[in-house]
Amino acid sequence: DAKTTQPNSMESNEEEPVHLPCNHSTISGTDYIHWYRQLPSQGPEYVIHGLTSNVNNRMASLAIAEDRKSSTLILHRATLRDAAVYYCILGPNNNDMRFGAGTRLTVKP
């Protein structure tokens, strides 16, 4: 199974952009890159996903490296409600959705 590597933790100031990196050097051609986040005492929440091209939605942007061996989740203006654990996951199929330890994002007011 393709694995991902993320920093354990990151800090950001409120209303500033946040770039959350993910390395996935063994990604296969059919693997989608998914991002989920988990707020305290909640189940994980979908953020965004993509295959090759950069993606934007109302929550975030996903920048995918040209060789697809890394990607970056971008929160354009962090708010206190964005404090969560962010998971980068690879999968050709949903049943291969394995979570790692994720990145714990702290947002400072």
Added chain:
Amino acid sequence: GAGVSQSPRYKVAKRGQDVALRCDPISGHVSLFWYQQALGQGPEFLTYFQNEAQLDKSGLPSDRFFAERPEGSVSTLKIQRTQQEDSAVYLCASSPGQGANTEAFFGQGTRLTVV
């Protein structure tokens, strides 16, 4: 529309007791997943259903764990003879399709404490 619903939200079981955890997925969702999340860890995959078929149960930690989805909608995760190491949050997720180009919706989980 309702999201994924799990019940009970909290369960305390005495060691050796059997427990059953229920998941009501979003109506019409084909795929259903169960995860186990220990304190401070990421969710660990347990099992996956496509409709009523259990296609992957490789994550079930022992034969004390059993999951079913007999009519392709509601699913039950059963743990027999609970042990203290079974204490965790059990998460259920559903998604409308089976491919990777779709999102999964998670419930709030059931927190199981074995005493």
